[in-house]
Amino acid sequence: MLRQASRLLARRPILAARTRAFSTDLSAADQTADAAFADAWNKVIPNMDPPKTPLSFMQPRPPTPSSIPSKLTVNFVLPYASELATKEIDMVIVPATTGQMGVLPGHVATIAELKPGVLSVHEGNEVTKYFVSSGFVFIHANSFADIIAVEAVPLDRLDANLVQKGLAEFTSKLSSATTDLEKAETQIGVDVHSALNSALTG
């Protein structure tokens, strides 16, 4: 078995040399895959149309333009609703774990985890702010951004009293927490409530 190892290892470079296409450049590739299937289908069942494969329903992502586009296209989705769907905006500021990150058209492709904080969408002169509980933002090279969050509420739906109460409650629990898990939970509580607090006051 080990005698074969050197032969197998020699095969590796060939695979590595073939570069993988980015998903943004795939539009030509899936056409050929469907065409082969369609041919085979038509040979066997000429009367019926071939069924559509999932690939044909998906719109390929627009390729990266050579010059920076003027608007950022944003998809802001929650598990139960789609807040913004391919909306063209000027800038979005996301609360990444590494700090508030401003995303403009032409931003470098990034994946960022979000911390509880304020997400603001800037379109012309209007700014829409949401409080996001946590999630991710995927910024693609072609100025598309996908923001996914579990909960996102406009700031005016938050009750300041409940936030203060929660903050006080969790801060006091922090000293009395015993197990690691409890400490983590109370720390999360403190983080979320202080973020809520600064969102409402700041």
Next chain:
Amino acid sequence: MASNAAVPFWRAAGMTYITYSNICANLVRNCLKGPYKTEALTREKVHFSISKWTDGKPEKPTLRSDSPEE
């Protein structure tokens, strides 16, 4: 490559990201005003129906609606 540098505190305490994310979402929902809060609480509910299978046949399913906490 770099080993697990600076794991977040919840990961160090044995919590998964999903648990963390759900806890954050629940805390935010609990701070909502009036009618928004009630509709958010309905969103939180998780219902699932479990049926055990024996000899290739499902037994009577039980309906559970645990609150989606860890």
